[in-house]
Amino acid sequence: MADDPHTLFDHWFAEAAALEPNDHNAMALATADGTGRPSVRMVLLKGHDARGFVFFTNLDSRKGGDMAHNPHAALLFHWKSLRRQVRIEGAVEPVSAAEADAYFATRSRDSQLGAWASEQSRPLDSRETFETRYEEVRSRFAGGDVPRPPRWSGFRLAPERIEFWIDRAHRLHERRLFVRSGDEWSEGLLYP
Template sequence: MVDDPHALFETWMAEARLSEPNDPNAMALATADRSGQPSVRMVLLKGHDERGFVFYTNLDSRKGGELAGNPHAGLLFHWKSLRRQVRIEGPVGPVSEEEADAYFATRSRDSQLGAWASDQSRPLDTRATFETRYDELRARFEGQNVPRPPRWSGFRVVPVRIEFWNDRAHRLHERRLFTRADDGWSEGLLYP
């Protein structure tokens, strides 16, 4: 049995890549504002290692604002085809400028331009306004690399709890909980 939650996560993610029809790296991201009002949305995991789980966004978006005011989050991966889920909780911090630049450079040009064109989470009067802005930016950056917008970067969730849930017959599920300890991880089971 694997006793390292990061190694177990990588094993489960590899299996999800083979079985999930779309976006095995999709995860629900739960945040809360300063008053505790929760909000959840789907985002894509763009990296993970011993330091944590990384996603990218517009820093002026609702999630960016919530994380600035309350830098804690929960993640949920649900792989229906495998009948598994993983829950992750912990503090959130920014990725380095170098990490954000490196990831932004891997995005398609259209996605890069979209990051410039979008005031993510802000009201939009018509779709045409966004499309016009996108077209203007496409012309502006014609023949050039598209730099990362200053308001666009990534966050890393540093896990303090990771729960692995396996579906079992008759709702007799298996739940393994890893909790960060000073010298690594402690592991236990939870009732289904």
């Protein structure tokens, strides 16, 4: 059993990639606004290493606004078919422009165009309005590369706490908690 939470996460994530039927990289992202009001939604993990867990969004979205006012968040991976979950808490910081550009370039063209057409989290009067905006953007960038929109980027959550949860019979679950202090991790168990 790994003593480093990043090594253990890598192992569990690889198992989820092999065995979870849909979106093994889907995670719940919980944020809170400047007044402490929470919000949670599903996003996709797009990278992870010892520095943290990376995801991307429109900076003007609700989650972008929340993290601008309160730069802390929590993540939850729930791999139902594996009967496991991982909870991660920590500070968030923007990724570099180069990192955002590099990831944006890997997205499908339709997803790139959608990022330009969407005013994510803003009220929308009708689906037709969005589809019209999409077609306008598609015409605008016809025949050329689609650059990253200026208000589209990513965040990295630097973990301070990582909990690994394993489902056990009779709700006698196993909970293994890692807490970071500086560059060191301490480890302990939690009652289910």
